[in-house]
Amino acid sequence: MKSNPVTSPPTRPSELVDLAREAGADDAACVPVDAPSLGEEAEHIRALLPEAKSVISIVVAMNREQLNAPARSLANLEFHHAGEEINAICRRLALVLCKRGHRALAPAMGFPMEVQHFPDRIWSVAHKTVAVAAGMGHMGLHRSVIHPKLGSSILLGTVVTDIELDPDGVGVPLEGNPCFQCKLCVPACPVGAISPDGAFHFTACLTHNYRDFMGGFADWAEGLASSRSALAFRRKSPTHEQVSIWQSLSFGANYKAAYCMAVCPAGEDVISPFLGDKRGWRDRYLRPIEQRVEPVYVLPGSDAEAHVAKRYPHKPLRRVSSHLHPRSIGGFLDGLDLAFQPGQSRGIDARFHFRFTGCTGTDGTETIDATVEIRDGALVVQRGHLGDPDLAVTADARTWLAFLAKEVSILRALLTRKVRPRGRLSLLPAFGRCFPL
Numbered sequence: 001m002k003s004n005p006v007t008s009p010p011t012r013p014s015e016l017v018d019l020a021r022e023a024g025a026d027d028a029a030c031v032p033v034d035a036p037s038l039g040e041e042a043e044h045i046r047a048l049l050p051e052a053k054s055v056i057s058i059v060v061a062m063n064r065e066q067l068n069a070p071a072r073s074l075a076n077l078e079f080h081h082a083g084e085e086i087n088a089i090c091r092r093l094a095l096v097l098c099k100r101g102h103r104a105l106a107p108a109m110g111f112p113m114e115v116q117h118f119p120d121r122i123w124s125v126a127h128k129t130v131a132v133a134a135g136m137g138h139m140g141l142h143r144s145v146i147h148p149k150l151g152s153s154i155l156l157g158t159v160v161t162d163i164e165l166d167p168d169g170v171g172v173p174l175e176g177n178p179c180f181q182c183k184l185c186v187p188a189c190p191v192g193a194i195s196p197d198g199a200f201h202f203t204a205c206l207t208h209n210y211r212d213f214m215g216g217f218a219d220w221a222e223g224l225a226s227s228r229s230a231l232a233f234r235r236k237s238p239t240h241e242q243v244s245i246w247q248s249l250s251f252g253a254n255y256k257a258a259y260c261m262a263v264c265p266a267g268e269d270v271i272s273p274f275l276g277d278k279r280g281w282r283d284r285y286l287r288p289i290e291q292r293v294e295p296v297y298v299l300p301g302s303d304a305e306a307h308v309a310k311r312y313p314h315k316p317l318r319r320v321s322s323h324l325h326p327r328s329i330g331g332f333l334d335g336l337d338l339a340f341q342p343g344q345s346r347g348i349d350a351r352f353h354f355r356f357t358g359c360t361g362t363d364g365t366e367t368i369d370a371t372v373e374i375r376d377g378a379l380v381v382q383r384g385h386l387g388d389p390d391l392a393v394t395a396d397a398r399t400w401l402a403f404l405a406k407e408v409s410i411l412r413a414l415l416t417r418k419v420r421p422r423g424r425l426s427l428l429p430a431f432g433r434c435f436p437l
């Protein structure tokens with residue numbers, strides 16, 4: 001039986017921070033679950049622990065020298081060790097709190113995740129959102145959280161608990177962002193996932209960096225299953241790629257890049273050598289990454305493919321699939337902005353109306369209408385039909401999802417009238433080009 005924490009007085013946040021440090025954290029802060037800065041994340045936190053009242057953000061610093069080494073085996077070793085360490089710290093802290101009569105749990109820093117939801121949200125808690133809300137840092141241009149002192153080379157964890165916090169000393173978002181817009185992370189990324197204007201190209205990063213993970217692995221496995229012979233498979237996927245998969249399965253999945261984190265000079269403990277010799281920093285940390293000859297994984301016809309061909313012609317291009325096939329029309333519509341390729345949308349100035357019939361809703365089948373506008377390299381997706389369309393598409397939901405998963409050809413879908421376009425038909429393939437999967 002648990003003791004009744006409701007009767008106990010609110011806990012001082014500093015007490016929890018001390019416990020987190022004793023458990024091994026390099027920094028920590030707590031924030032109530034109903035803090036406005038947590039936004040919708042509160043729902044996900046309460047889904048894990050309905051009694052949750054607070055979250056403790058845990059920060060662990062990594063060895064920057066190890067991350068900065070161009071050899072990715074060194075960086076991956078550091079990611080794996082630091083990841084295990086943060087899981088152990090969060091587990092230890094949660095156990096201490098449980099022994100004191102509270103409820104506490106520690107979601108994974110990375111994997112395992114709720115992969116049955118793939119490609120929708122599979123993580124239990126967004127550690128970045130918690131860390132930012134608790135004042136542990138802000139997301140930089142590269143979209144990782146930068147700690148004001150430790151910099152970018154940190155991993156994050158979260159402990160969820162039913163402890164009521166004394167408001168005095170709870171974490172609040174930092175006033176300034178440690179990212180000072182040096183933009184070194186932009187050229188460091190081989191697939192152009194980080195735009196100088198702050199946009200983050202999710203599918204570019206995922207397809208390359210996570211080649212041995214999740215959808216990348218599924219694509220590799222399908223390549224194996226669909227090959228006529230061993231030789232045909234070897235032609236499709238050279239032997240070093242099978243060895244990479246073996247290594248990832250044996251020793252923990254390995255990232256292909258993470259260079260954005262490696263080159264970042266932000267953070268009090270990191271910045272001095274950069275400010276002292278900016279050119280020297282570039283030569284030491286950016287140049288070897290740029291010059292590295294390494295396979296780069298891209299979606300065919302993506303902005304990433306064009307970027308590698310233009311910026312890094314010495315890096316061999318490997319055209320693969322991300323296997324981010326949506327499983328529902330809601331997932332398709334929500335995922336459009338993650339998959340959108342501004343470069344491929346050049347020249348398109350159009351409004352699309354979609355009507356999906358036979359969608360599985362909570363109370364039976366239903367129809368979903370949506371308007372998609374693509375203009376000036378930007379995308380706007382809205383529910384319902386707005387304005388006059390240049391192309392209107394009515395589609396059976398199951399057929400549309402099967403088409404996106406390459407299980408049904410568009411020709412067959414058109415011939416069977418499961419997909420019925422009306423208007424400027426040339427816009428249909430143009431639309432497809434903007435969203436390679």
Ligand code: B12
Pocket residue numbers: 079108109110119120121122123124125126127128129142143144145146152153154155156157200201202205206209210255256257258259260261338
């Ligand atoms: C999803 C995820 C990814 C995705 C998306 C990256 C991203 N910027 O969010 C991919 C697979 C590309 C990725 C890559 C990496 N990741 Co990661 N990742 C996560 C994860 C599981 C959730 C991130 C999250 O909170 N997203 C939602 C919001 C808060 O973040 P966002 O930036 O606004 O959202 C972007 C994407 O997540 C995506 N997105 C938003 N909503 C949704 C919904 C769905 C369904 C999907 C699929 C995507 C998606 O679009 C947004 C912008 O394009 C966390 C672990 C966790 N449980 O929190 C680690 C985490 C963010 N990753 C981490 C790391 C270290 C990395 C890598 C460096 C890995 C590596 N070693 O190479 C790279 C860096 C890439 C980069 N520049 O961001 C660390 C970051 C630490 C820090 N200092 O901030 C975390 C916190 C893990 C940890 N416990 O420390 N990651």
Ligand code: SF4
Pocket residue numbers: 140141142143152178179180181182183184185186260263264265266
């Ligand atoms: S490398 Fe420069 S621009 Fe990129 S996140 Fe770090 S400080 Fe910001």
